[in-house]
Amino acid sequence: MKVENVLNCSFSSWYSLFKDITTKSIVIPLPQEFLEYLLCDGLVLPEQAVDVSSNENADEDNIIGDEIDWSTEDISTPVAEPPKFPDFENIVKKSIQKLGGCVFPKLNWSAPRDAAWISFDKTLKCTCPSDIYLLLKSSDFITHDLTQPFALCEDDENYKNDIHVKYDLVLRKWREFNPSNEFRCFVKNGSLIGICQRHHTMYCSFIGQHKDEIVADIQAFFYHFIQGNFPDKSYVFDVYRRDQGKILLIDFNPFGEVTDGLLFSWEELLGDERLNGTILSNGEDELQVPAFRYIEKSSGVQPNPYTTYAMPKDFVDLATGEDPQKLIDFLRLKVQEQGAEDSSDDESTPEINSLQGQ
Ligand SMILES: Nc1ncnc2c1ncn2[C@@H]1O[C@H](COP(=O)(O)OP(=O)(O)OP(=O)(O)O)[C@@H](O)[C@H]1O
Ligand SMILES: [Mg+2]
Structure with a gap:
């Protein structure tokens, strides 16, 4: 992947070329x-x-003796x-x-x-x-x-x-997209080699039931509107299938690891092996249908990949084992807490006993 490929996927670079088929x-x-x-x-x-201006004396008002009383701090005080x-x-x-x-x-x-x-x-x-x-x-x-x-x-x-x-x-x-109708499409050297359910952590029975129509619609859209019109030979594009035969372009992304391969790995996308699509033989010509990947079973539903962004980084690091030092610190803290609890139990027990004895 080169800088030029990334620049070609910048919104203003492609929008004028594909205005009529996108939002x-x-x-x-x-x-x-x-x-x-x-x-x-x-x-x-x-x-x-x-x-x-109304907060000019706020700091002075909050000072009691030499100490600042944070409890009375006006929460609307601007930080900048x-x-x-x-x-x-x-x-x-x-x-x-x-x-x-x-x-x-x-x-x-x-x-x-x-x-x-x-x-x-x-x-x-x-x-x-x-x-x-x-x-x-x-x-x-x-x-x-x-x-x-x-x-x-x-x-x-x-x-x-x-x-x-x-x-x-x-x-x-703004569009109310139904996530099960979004697909990511991988184009390598001018050919559409793979299509994948865009939101790959959810199971949607509709996709499996209509897979042939979905692939046919996306292929037709690619041949009519995209192929040869995008400046690169290899790229990724996202689409929304509004209805049968109605496809809307969402976005272009570079063909490389910076783009999420979803249910494809970049090793297989970049490798020389052909992806496992169907090959149709039309007389002497061979026509390869792109590999289509989607979640086929409701079991093993995955967590939403963006959930971790809503949590403090320390929580995520602890949960994923990203930072072993944090885990060690956390366990030390737990051991200290346990120690403190044990010793306070030792102190309070005689008191309870002595009260009971009265
Ligand atoms: N016009 C829109 N209205 C509402 N939702 C949208 C719109 N455009 C995109 N989305 C939603 O936001 C998601 C991300 O959009 P888009 O691909 O433009 O962002 P991105 O940051 O380029 O994502 P990625 O890195 O996966 O390519 C889409 O999959 C779609 O669900
Ligand atoms: Mg994108």
Whole structure:
């Protein structure tokens, strides 16, 4: 995978080519100060009404003797001056209106899917600028877009560091997608080699029952609208099958490990072996039907892969054994607690006994 392949999957690069077969969207260039705001630590939302002047004496009021009384601290005390982006914000507001009042936000490549847990309804549905800011600021996926978009590219490091990316906020008209109708499609050297259920941790009996129609619809869509029109030879595209024969393009992704292979491994996708699709013989020509993978049984349902993003990192590290040192510290703490409990039991028991004796 090369830098050029990643750049070709940037939303503004492909949207104009495939406008008619994807969701209506508006691309807004990100001003430098907004980029800096996204990258700085802390989370202070612009436009939040915080009356800084009324808190001028807040610290003095909370001091009792030489000590600060944190219990009386006004929780509305601002941690930093809220930033302001009035021009940018106006464009965002107007774009939301133009797109019907509800939008799905993303940057050049990624949506803040890992931050959905922070929103009111646990989705990426945004109706105002602050909904968007909160999601973008809370997402590691967005930070990845901003700081290391070419991390897994095999190009020269100096070349990668010199590339100046023009960042955009992409607002897409909100759609109520049924997750069982989303599919990820893998194209290698111009051929559609694999199709996979996009949300691969859920079982959906519908997919197995209609697998032939699903594959046929996606193949027809690929041949008519995608093949030869995307600048690369190998790439990944995501689709939504609204109904029989009705396919909507969702996104393009690079053909490489930076993209989740879902039920395919990148070893098999990149390897020389043919994937296990059906081969149809039409006289002398051979036509390969792509391999289609989906969850075939309801047993062994997997946890949602984004659940861990909603938990403190220490919990995740402990649960997965990622950081053995944390586990050792945790066990030490438990042993100490146990020790403390035992010794307090020893002290309290005579007291109870003596009370009982009275
Ligand atoms: N316009 C939309 N309205 C509502 N939901 C959407 C919309 N576009 C995408 N989604 C949902 O969000 C998911 C992620 O969208 P998208 O592929 O654009 O994000 P991404 O960050 O590029 O994801 P990935 O890294 O998996 O490619 C989709 O699978 C779909 O379920
Ligand atoms: Mg994508």
